[in-house]
Amino acid sequence: xxxxxxxxxxxxxxxxxxxxxxxxxxxxxxxxxxxxxxxxxxxxxxxxxxxxxxxxxxxxxxxxxxxxxxxxxxxxxxxxxxxxxxxxxxxxxxxxxxxxxxxxxxxxxxxxxxxxxxxxxxxxxxxxxxxxxxxxxxxxxxxxxxxxxxxxxxxxxxxxxxxxxxxxxxxxxxxxxxxxxxxxxxxxxxxxxxxxxxxxxxxxxxxxxxxxxxxxxxxxxxxxxxxxxxxxxxxxxxxxxxxxxxxxxxxxxxxxxxxxxxxxxxxxxxxxxxxxxxxxxxxxxxxxxxxxxxxxxxxxxxxxxxxxxxxxxxxxxxxxxxxxxxxxxxxxxxxxxxxxxxxxxxxxxxxxxxxxxxxxxxxxxxxx
Amino acid sequence: xxxxxxxxxxxxxxxxxxxxxxxxxxxxxxxxxxxxxxxxxxxxxxxxxxxxxxxxxxxxxxxxxxxxxxxxxxxxxxxxxxxxxxxxxxxxxxxxxxxxxxxxxxxxxxxxxxxxxxxxxxxxxxxxxxxxxxxxxxxxxxxxxxxxxxxxxxxxxxxxxxxxxxxxxxxxxxxxxxxxxxxxxxxxxxxxxxxxxxxxxxxxxxxxxxxxxxxxxxxxxxxxxxxxxxxxxxxxxxxxxxxxxxxxxxxxxxxxxxxxxxxxxxxxxxxxxxxxxxxxxxxxxxxxxxxxxxxxxxxxxxxxxxxxxxxxxxxxxxxxxxxxxxxxxxxxxxxxxxxxxxxxxxxxxxxxxxxxxxxxxxxxxxxxxxxxxxxxxxxxxxxxxxxxxxxxxxxxxxxxxxxxxxxxxxxxxxxxxxxxxxxxxxxxxxxxxxxxxxxxxxxxxxxxxxxxxxxxxxxxxxxxx
Numbered sequence: 001x002x003x004x005x006x007x008x009x010x011x012x013x014x015x016x017x018x019x020x021x022x023x024x025x026x027x028x029x030x031x032x033x034x035x036x037x038x039x040x041x042x043x044x045x046x047x048x049x050x051x052x053x054x055x056x057x058x059x060x061x062x063x064x065x066x067x068x069x070x071x072x073x074x075x076x077x078x079x080x081x082x083x084x085x086x087x088x089x090x091x092x093x094x095x096x097x098x099x100x101x102x103x104x105x106x107x108x109x110x111x112x113x114x115x116x117x118x119x120x121x122x123x124x125x126x127x128x129x130x131x132x133x134x135x136x137x138x139x140x141x142x143x144x145x146x147x148x149x150x151x152x153x154x155x156x157x158x159x160x161x162x163x164x165x166x167x168x169x170x171x172x173x174x175x176x177x178x179x180x181x182x183x184x185x186x187x188x189x190x191x192x193x194x195x196x197x198x199x200x201x202x203x204x205x206x207x208x209x210x211x212x213x214x215x216x217x218x219x220x221x222x223x224x225x226x227x228x229x230x231x232x233x234x235x236x237x238x239x240x241x242x243x244x245x246x247x248x249x250x251x252x253x254x255x256x257x258x259x260x261x262x263x264x265x266x267x268x269x270x271x272x273x274x275x276x277x278x279x280x281x282x283x284x285x286x287x288x289x290x291x292x293x294x295x296x297x298x299x300x301x302x303x304x305x306x307x308x309x310x311x312x313x314x315x316x317x318x319x320x321x322x323x324x325x326x327x328x329x330x331x332x333x334x335x336x337x338x339x340x341x342x343x344x345x346x347x348x349x350x351x352x353x354x355x356x357x358x359x360x361x362x363x364x365x366x367x368x
Numbered sequence: 369x370x371x372x373x374x375x376x377x378x379x380x381x382x383x384x385x386x387x388x389x390x391x392x393x394x395x396x397x398x399x400x401x402x403x404x405x406x407x408x409x410x411x412x413x414x415x416x417x418x419x420x421x422x423x424x425x426x427x428x429x430x431x432x433x434x435x436x437x438x439x440x441x442x443x444x445x446x447x448x449x450x451x452x453x454x455x456x457x458x459x460x461x462x463x464x465x466x467x468x469x470x471x472x473x474x475x476x477x478x479x480x481x482x483x484x485x486x487x488x489x490x491x492x493x494x495x496x497x498x499x500x501x502x503x504x505x506x507x508x509x510x511x512x513x514x515x516x517x518x519x520x521x522x523x524x525x526x527x528x529x530x531x532x533x534x535x536x537x538x539x540x541x542x543x544x545x546x547x548x549x550x551x552x553x554x555x556x557x558x559x560x561x562x563x564x565x566x567x568x569x570x571x572x573x574x575x576x577x578x579x580x581x582x583x584x585x586x587x588x589x590x591x592x593x594x595x596x597x598x599x600x601x602x603x604x605x606x607x608x609x610x611x612x613x614x615x616x617x618x619x620x621x622x623x624x625x626x627x628x629x630x631x632x633x634x635x636x637x638x639x640x641x642x643x644x645x646x647x648x649x650x651x652x653x654x655x656x657x658x659x660x661x662x663x664x665x666x667x668x669x670x671x672x673x674x675x676x677x678x679x680x681x682x683x684x685x686x687x688x689x690x691x692x693x694x695x696x697x698x699x700x701x702x703x704x705x706x707x708x709x710x711x712x713x714x715x716x717x718x719x720x721x722x723x724x725x726x727x728x729x730x731x732x733x734x735x736x737x738x739x740x741x742x743x744x745x746x747x748x749x750x751x752x753x754x755x756x757x758x759x760x761x762x763x764x765x766x767x768x769x770x771x772x773x774x775x776x777x778x779x780x781x782x783x784x785x786x787x788x789x790x791x792x793x794x795x796x797x798x799x800x801x802x803x804x805x806x807x808x809x810x811x812x813x814x815x816x817x818x819x820x821x822x823x824x825x826x827x828x829x830x831x832x833x
Contacts, residue, residue, distance in 0.1 A: 041777030065556040068533040072778035075746040092528040092536070093553045098585040102555055105578050109561065291528040291536065291551040292543055319774050321502060325537030328497025329544045 001117050004028065004056070006049050007064035008161070008234030009285050010088050011277060013134050014107060016164075017127040018119035024161030025061065026204045026230055028052055033208050033346060043069040043319040044344045045204060050077055053085065060084040060117055062110065066092070066289045069319055086113050092291045094282045104278035111274070127273050137166040138235045144168040145232060150200070150213035150223035157230060158207060196364045197308055199225035201300065201330070202315035202323050202343075209315075209346055212353070216313065219358050220365075224307040227300060228315060229287070236284045288322045297333050304334050311337045311364045313357075318344040337364065372672055372679040374417035374637060374700070377401055383420060395426060395657065397433040404432040411484040415805075417700050419640045419679060423664035430661050431643055434471065434653050435518050441469050441653070442519045447597050450521030451650060452539055453531050454554065456719025457737040459650040461591060464610025465598040471653045473524075474535070475646075476517060477505040480802040481695050487517075490802070498541055503534040503773040504694045504802050509542055523597050524549045525590055530556035530743040533774045550593055552586040554737065555579055557744040569739040570721035573748060583734035591730065607729040613655055615722050620662040621648055622720065627669040629710045629760055633678035635669040638709040639699035642692070645712065648719040679703075685822045686710035688762035690753060690783065691770055695804040698811070702766065705812060706819040711760040713753055717741055746779045750786035757791055764822040765795035766815070771802075794821040 003015045004025040012022035025031065026045075033048045046069035053061040054077060063074040065087055074087045089106045091099040115121060141160055145153050148168060156168045198221045205212070205228040216223055227233055286299045303309075312330055316323040330338045339360040345353055375383065381402040384392075392398075405413045410432065418424060442448055449470040451458035462470035480490050481504075492510035494500065511517040526539045528551045543549045560566030560576040567580050591602040624644060628636045636644075644665055651658040672678065680703050687707040692714045693699060702709065718739040724732040741749040757765065765787050769776045784795045796818045804811060 041772075041774065043774075046778075065530055068774040069778070071530065071556060072746060072775060072782075076778050076782055087556065087558065089530075089555045089558070091553050091555070093551050096553070096586070096589065098582050098589075099553055101585075102553065102582050105582075112561070112563075289533075289536075291526075291540065292549070293540060318501075319777065321533040321537040321774050324501060325498060325541050329541060332544070 001060055001119075002058075003060040003062060003114070003117075004052065005062050005064075006070060007066060007088075007090065008230050008237065009066070009090055009281065009287065010062055010064060010110075011107075011237060011281060012161070012164075013127065013130045014110065014277060015114060015119075016130050016134075017122035018111060018114040020060075020114055020117065020119045022164070024158075024230060025049055025052055026206045027158040027162045029207070030055065031206050031208065033206060033343075041319050043067075043317045044347070045206075045317050045320075046070050046073040048206070049073055053077055054079065057081050057084070060086070060113075062086045062088050064088050064090050066090040066287070067320070067322060084117065086110060090285075090289075091282075092289055094285065094290055094295070100275075100278055100282055103282055104274050107274045107278055108271075111270070121270060122273060124269065127277070131277075138237070140166050141168070142232060142235050145226070146224075150217050150226060151210055153223075153226060153231075154205065154210050154213055157235075161230060194220055194365065196221045196310050196361050197224040198222070198361075198364075199227055199300070199304055199307075199309045199312045199336075200231070200315060201225075201227045201312055202229070203317055203320055204229040205231070205315060209343065211346075211350055212315065212341070215350065215354050215357050219354070219361050221357075221361055225300075225303050225309060227303070232303075233286050233299070236286060237281060288326060293326075297329075300330075301334065304336065309334075309336060311339065311360060313360070314338055314340045315343055316340060318342060370420065372635065372677050373420045374679065375420050376417060377405055377413045380418055380420070380425070384425070387422065392422065395429070395660070397429050397437060398426065399429060401425065401428055401432075404428075408432070409486055410482045411486055412482045412696065412803075415697050416639065417637075419637050421636075421665075421668045423661075423668040424636070424640050426664055427640060427643055427661050430652055430654075430657060431646075438469065438471060438519050438653050447523075448519055448521045449594065449597070450524040452524060452526035452549070453535050454527040454737060455716040455740065455742075456649050457527075457587070457733055458525050458590065460610055460614045460723065460733060460736075461587070461602060461607060462594055463613070463651065463655045464607045465594060465600055465602055467600075468594070468598050469653050471518065471521075471650050473508045473512065473518060473521070474505055475649075476508040476511040477503070477694065477802075478696065479511065479517060480504060480507050481697075484803060489514075496541065496545065498538055501772050502538060503532070503770050505535055506538050509538055509545070512542055512547055513545060520547075523593060525552065525593070526550070527552055527554045527737075529554040532742060534772060550590070552590055553582070554586075554740070554743050555582060557738050557740075557748070567735065569735045570723065571717060571739045571752060573739050573744065575735070575738050579738060580731065580734050583737050584730050587730050587734055587737070604729050607733075608725070611723045611725060611729055611732060613659075615725065616659055617648060617651060617655065617662065618720060618722050620659065620666055621645060622722075624662060624666045624669060625712075625720075627666060627673055629712075631669075631673045631678075633682035633684065634680040634703075634708045635672035635678060636665065637679050637699070638689070638703055639696060640665070641709060642696070642699050642712070642714065645714055645716075645720065649716060680708040684708035685819045686761055686763045687818075687822075688712070688753065688757045688760065688765045689714075689768065690765065691715055691768040691776070693768050693800040694771060694802045695800050698768070698798075698800045698804055701804075701808075701811065702815060705815045706823075707764070707766075707815065710762050711756045713741065713749070713756070715741060717752060742775070746782040747786070749779070750783040753783055754786055754790045757787065757793070762791075762793060763825070764793055764818050766818065767795060767797040769797055769799040771799055793825075794818055 015022035050073045091102045093099045159165045381400045384400040404410045447468045449462045450473045459470040489507035489510040493506040498506040526549045565577040566574045595602045647658045685707045688711040690713050723736045780797045
């Protein structure tokens with residue numbers, strides 16, 4: 001059975017370890033953001049998730065509790081198969097034992113849900129194997145990012161979240177080097193004196209919104225940091241494999257089956273597995289909903305400096321208070337101009353967004 | 369015999385002079401209501417109509433002197449805790465400790481209304497990055513920054529997780545502006561599943577043991593912080609006593625709600641009842657005094673009911689009201705336009721329910737915190753609304769939408785659907801901004817249409833009792 005996930009922070013690997021197929025709902029081909037919401041103030045993303053779920057009663061859908069709109073979206077669904085719907089409690093805090101236990105218990109609960117759907121409890125070593133492999137995939141995705149156009153990176157991410165494959169296209173950097181005969185540089189592809197390196201920050205960016213990437217790079221920007229929810233940030237989960245190392249013993253990453261060998265009894269093994277996965281997720285989750293959201297700023301800051309970002313484009317949905325409230329904080333924290341783009345405007349066409357992007361880049365080129 | 373009547377602030381001041389001449393005895397914060405207009409600039413008071421009882425006078429004076437009383441407490445060396453978002457749980461803990469007061473900075477959301485925006489808080493919040501797309505609670509941000517309203521708390525405790533995103537986002541912005549916050553996790557409440565132990569919560573809800581344990585663990589963390597601040601450990605017996613005192617307030621409120629909402633007509637106005645219910649949250653910064661204020665209101669309501677003296681005519685349509693209003697004037701208007709409040713869910717029903725006294729105190733509080741309508745599903749909230757509408761024989765439902773609040777958009781639809789399906793009574797959803805004057809024609813036509821629809825459904829000659 002297919003299992004649609006609504007947040008990259010719900011580990012797809014946990015689904016796979018139960019023998020089911022995980023899909024990032026935001027990359028579903030029929031994920032439609034262009035229809036008018038039921039009522040003013042409803043986030044287009046959450047509305048699209050609800051409609052996707054309603055359109056696929058045969059699929060299991062795991063909603064995330066991390067925002068008001070998705071929580072209420074879960075409440076509002078009408079499904080002939082309510083047993084295929086699950087609300088995953090993602091903790092907002094990350095520093096306390098209570099947060100870890102909450103996440104741990106939610107993973108265990110999700111596991112029971114998956115088993116009830118026809119999945120099986122993870123076989124000994126199965127989760128390790130999947131995590132290690134996934135970690136390698138995610139690491140590879142991140143290493144490819146500098147060499148791809150923003151759209152190519154988004155397409156590669158979509159393949160990863162939708163098909164579970166890492167199949168990056170031919171590197172733009174290589175092809176352009178062939179043409180220009182230049183040396184490859186990190187994030188150097190497509191950069192010229194007039195190119196503006198920008199960071200794209202915000203909520204999810206589904207397929208239907210990829211035109212934003214074309215507009216940005218077409219207007220002379222280079223997206224050197226895709227920090228949308230399913231961009232580079234999401235790739236941190238289960239990546240790199242070293243983070244899965246045995247914390248009690250330290251040292252190298254676990255061999256397949258390492259978790260399984262620690263306990264002789266099945267319940268102990270599964271509990272240990274979920275404990276470690278929960279700990280790992282908590283340590284690597286970086287998002288705006290976390291309280292405090294200092295880790296998001298630390299993560300962004302490091303990359304914004306290293307990649308010489310000139311400006312930040314914040315992509316936010318109507319009703320997404322979590323991101324909208326950060327505009328001023330982003331400006332203050334990084335000393336860069338921030339352009340807030342309303343994701344819902346896509347429904348009425350791209351013309352206005354395009355002119356805002358062009359004006360923003362022009363002002364950045366003008367030496368803001 | 370004094371007949372219930374709504375007075376303007378000028379009329380109240382004239383009545384006050386008369387009462388004073390006749391030897392009116394007041395609490396230390398007493399005085400004419402007009403001073404809150406003249407000295408503190410609460411301009412909205414000119415537009416409100418107040419109940420003419422001395423019990424209501426005391427209520428208003430208690431409410432409108434809160435910031436002043438907090439400052440006096442600070443001067444006396446008492447510790448001040450800012451509880452944020454949980455609405456009713458942290459104050460029970462803090463008031464269990466000696467020398468400590470707690471208030472909700474969230475309450476600043478009514479300041480723009482009371483001061484008719486002359487405070488400039490909403491504009492200042494916008495300058496701080498929180499614009500009108502957010503709930504009016506953004507006024508809190510500016511109030512912290514300019515320090516002109518409430519004293520800066522010694523400790524800020526904010527619940528997070530399954531809480532409203534507006535508040536969480538604004539509180540995060542506040543922290544970035546240099547006001548450190550201790551965050552505590554509140555999971556989204558869910559039903560117990562097969563194989564899980566289910567525990568009863570106040571309000572007839574059930575949650576799995578694992579969630580109660582988690583909330584309790586977080587509250588234990590807060591108890592240590594509060595104890596450190598007070599210089600006095602918050603031991604179980606102390607907390608148990610605090611719970612009993614909080615329950616005194618809640619019992620009084622339950623009796624008052626029964627007297628006001630359960631009588632054949634309204635003995636007290638909707639506006640004063642809203643303010644009275646709010647006392648459950650943090651006791652308006654003085655638990656003992658809030659008990660006296662509520663006792664006075666209850667005595668007045670019971671006397672009026674016994675004598676059949678009503679503030680709203682008995683044929684008024686019985687309206688169940690959902691969510692607090694950003695403009696207090698709306699509570700006057702519903703009565704002016706032919707309605708009376710027969711029940712309410714102002715988003716803190718868990719602060720009205722009794723805290724269990726037969727459980728370990730932290731567990732009892734954890735169960736209460738988890739009963740928060742905001743952390744549960746919209747269906748849970750709708751179920752309570754429907755049950756209370758049935759009990760109170762509601763003829764109509766008003767769902768007051770909070771401007772900009774992210775949870776309202778979908779929740780309103782769900783609750784109204786449930787009301788329609790299960791009760792078949794009319795409902796309307798209204799958005800009430802901090803100053804609703806410019807919307808009066810729209811509000812009037814929508815509320816009157818609701819009232820007329822409800823009235824037309826009555827059998828001829830019958831008034832529900």
